[in-house]
Amino acid sequence: MGLFDLFKKGDKVGKDSAVDSSSVVKTSGDTSKKGANRDVITKLSFHPEWDVPQEQKYVFNFLANDLAPLKPNQLSLSAINIEPSLANGSWNVKAFFRSSLSEAIELGEIELLILDKDDNRIASHYFDFKELGVIPAESARPWIFTFPASSITADEVPEEGWKISFNLLSLRGHQLDLDDTWKKQLPKDQQEKLAEIVKTLPKLGKTEVNFTGLQAKLNDDGSFHASIFIRNGHEKAINLEQLPLEIMDARNVLVAKGSFKLDPVLTVQPNTTKPWTFIFPKELVTAEGADLSRWTARVPQ
Known part of the structure; x- marks a missing residue:
């Protein structure tokens, strides 16, 4: 079956x-309020x-004529149909990618979601929008987004009312x-310096939780203060009630070890990094001769 065979006269x-373009791409276009409420008819x-x-x-023009107008400076995904592949279980999702920007754009990698009529996520996958090419100003480009079987959590193709959308959480960074x-x-x-440091840290996996050392100090009373970045790559918040923690110095020698009861519970929001300071009392510290030029924090297994 060829590409165009997937688009049929009976499609609707x-x-x-639609989302504000500023959440997806930086442009040099006019984003002033002037004319912000005008309707933009996108061209095929x-x-x-x-x-x-x-x-x-003729088929594409028929479908494009049914597209609702956008407001200025929006990007939109307009669902058409889903063609499941009997060969490998993937979904070929037909849609229009639309832009109401006043200038042409080219995008990079973006995660897209398939949501059912109740807005439950039933599929998610990253797509390289460079494959769509440069999208002209105020235009609608038909495309097929293939969601592999591994990205689909539903047992069957959704009923009417489903939609394809941008994952704004991943777009936010x-x-x-x-x-x-x-x-x-x-x-x-x-606070701004911390935010800049967070931007320089290695990218997390989608289900990764990582502990990265920020600042360590051995106090005169023998206690050890370790400020740590708790990094959450999940799309859901994590709640920490009890946290076992070890600090290793530059030679990978144990410096401090303890278990912390967090009350109230420490919540780290999805796709964010939260700094927190843990204080190890003297009896949990073995820091004599420690090399703290580099150090790591880890959760023992």
Whole structure:
């Protein structure tokens, strides 16, 4: 079956999922409020490498005429249909990717979601939007997004009312999650420095939780203070009630070891990093001769 065979005369445009373009891409276009409420009718646009037969152009034009207008500076995914593959269980999701920007854009990797009529996630997968090519200003480009079987959690193709949408959480990027106590104690410039450090840290896996050392200090009373970045790559918040923790110095020698009861529970929001300071009392510290030029924090298995 060829690409164009998947688009049929009987197809209909379904639900639309539009977002403000600023959450997806930085542009130099006019984002002022002037004309912000005008309707933008997107024009049909084909990938430059597509050689579209005349009959198929009729099908695309018919579908494009059913698209609702957008507001300026929006990006949208307009659902058409899902064609399941009997060969490998993947879903070929037909949709229009639309832009109401006043300039052409080219995007990179973006995670897309399939949501059922009740907004439950039933599939998620990353797509390289560079494959769609440059999207002209105020245009609608038909495309097929293939969700592999491994990315699908539903047993069957959803009923009417489903939609394809951007995962705004992944688009937002990994951010600093600063507790209110830290916000009160730290000057604004130091908060900004922490946010910059978070941006430089290695990218987390989608289900990864990571502990990264920030600052360590051995006090005169023999206690050890370790400030640590708790990094949550999940799309759901994590709650820490009890945390066993070990600190290793540059020689990978144990410096401190203890278990911390967190009351109230320490919550780290999805796709964020939260700094927290753990104080090891003297009896849990073996720091004599420790090399703290580099150190690591780890949760013992």
